[in-house]
Amino acid sequence: MNENLRDKYGIPKDAVITIAGTVGVGKSTMTKALADSLQFRTSFENVDGNPYLDLFYDDFEKWSFHLQIYFLAERFKEQKRMFEYGGGFIQDRSIYEDTGIFAKMHQEKGTMNEVDYETYTNLFDAMVMTPYFPHPDLLIYLEGSIEDILGRIQERGRTMEQQTPVEYWLEMHERYERWIDSFNACPVLRLNINDYDLMNDPDCSEQIVERIGKFMQQTAVLKR
Numbered sequence: 001m002n003e004n005l006r007d008k009y010g011i012p013k014d015a016v017i018t019i020a021g022t023v024g025v026g027k028s029t030m031t032k033a034l035a036d037s038l039q040f041r042t043s044f045e046n047v048d049g050n051p052y053l054d055l056f057y058d059d060f061e062k063w064s065f066h067l068q069i070y071f072l073a074e075r076f077k078e079q080k081r082m083f084e085y086g087g088g089f090i091q092d093r094s095i096y097e098d099t100g101i102f103a104k105m106h107q108e109k110g111t112m113n114e115v116d117y118e119t120y121t122n123l124f125d126a127m128v129m130t131p132y133f134p135h136p137d138l139l140i141y142l143e144g145s146i147e148d149i150l151g152r153i154q155e156r157g158r159t160m161e162q163q164t165p166v167e168y169w170l171e172m173h174e175r176y177e178r179w180i181d182s183f184n185a186c187p188v189l190r191l192n193i194n195d196y197d198l199m200n201d202p203d204c205s206e207q208i209v210e211r212i213g214k215f216m217q218q219t220a221v222l223k224r
C-alpha cells in the first residue's frame, strides 16, 4: 500500500527530502511518518550518542566549536551514505541549519569566538559549497508558534533543553523565520504544524505526501 503512495503522487524513488525547523518543532516525527509512507530510508541526527551535546548546553562558550565540528562530520557522513544508496531518503535536519542558524547564532551572541567561527565556516564551505555536493530535492520547512514549540520541548523531556533559558529558543525561532525567507539552495515546501496531526489523524500522512508530490511536480515543470 505504501509503495503505491509514492507512485500515486509521482515522487521519484531516488528523491532526497530534508526536514528543517527549530528544535522541538516535529522534524523527527515527520521524518518517521514520511519515510514510512514513501518507503524511504531515514537519516537521523544522533542525539543520545552525541558526546558534546550535554557539555555544550552546560557551557556554550567552551563547547560550541567542538559541537559544530562533530555535527558537520556526522552530517557529511550521512550525506555520503545517502549518495551511496542512490537517494530515497528522508533526512532529519539539513546541513544548512548548522551554519545558517546554530554556528551563526553562537558567534553573534559571543558564545563562539571569531577565530573558531572562521575556521568552522571555512571548513563548511570547502566541504559543502562545492559543485560536488548534491543539494536535496526538497526541503520541508516545519513552522509553528513559539508557544507550541516550547510546549513540545517540555513534553519531549530532554533535561538539557528544558533547563535552557526560554530566550535561547525565542532567538532561534526568530532566526529560523528570517533564514528560511532567504534560503535558496533547493525548493522549499512550508508546512504549518497546526495544519496536520501526525499523532491522531491517520490520513494526514497521505495528505502531506500528496502536497509533496504536487509541489515536486510543479518545481520540476518550472525548472524545465
Ligand SMILES: Nc1ncnc2c1ncn2[C@@H]1O[C@H](COP(=O)(O)OP(=O)(O)O)[C@@H](O)[C@H]1O
Binding pocket: 021, 022, 023, 024, 025, 026, 027, 028, 029, 030, 152, 153, 155, 156, 196, 197, 198, 199
Ligand atoms: N504532529 C504532532 N502533534 C503533536 N505533537 C507532536 C507532533 N509532532 C511531534 N510532536 C511532539 O513534539 C515533540 C518534539 O518532536 P520531535 O519530532 O522530536 O521534534 P524535532 O525532531 O523537531 O526536535 C515530541 O514530544 C513529539 O512527540
Ligand SMILES: Nc1ncnc2c1ncn2[C@H]1C[C@H](O)[C@@H](COP(=O)(O)O)O1
Binding pocket: 021, 022, 023, 024, 027, 028, 045, 047, 053, 067, 068, 071, 093, 097, 098, 099, 102, 103, 161
Ligand atoms: N549545529 C548545531 N549546533 C548546536 N546544537 C545543535 C546543532 N544541531 C542540533 N543541535 C541540537 C539541538 C537539539 O538540542 C539537538 C537535536 O536537535 P532536534 O532539533 O531536536 O532534532 O541537537
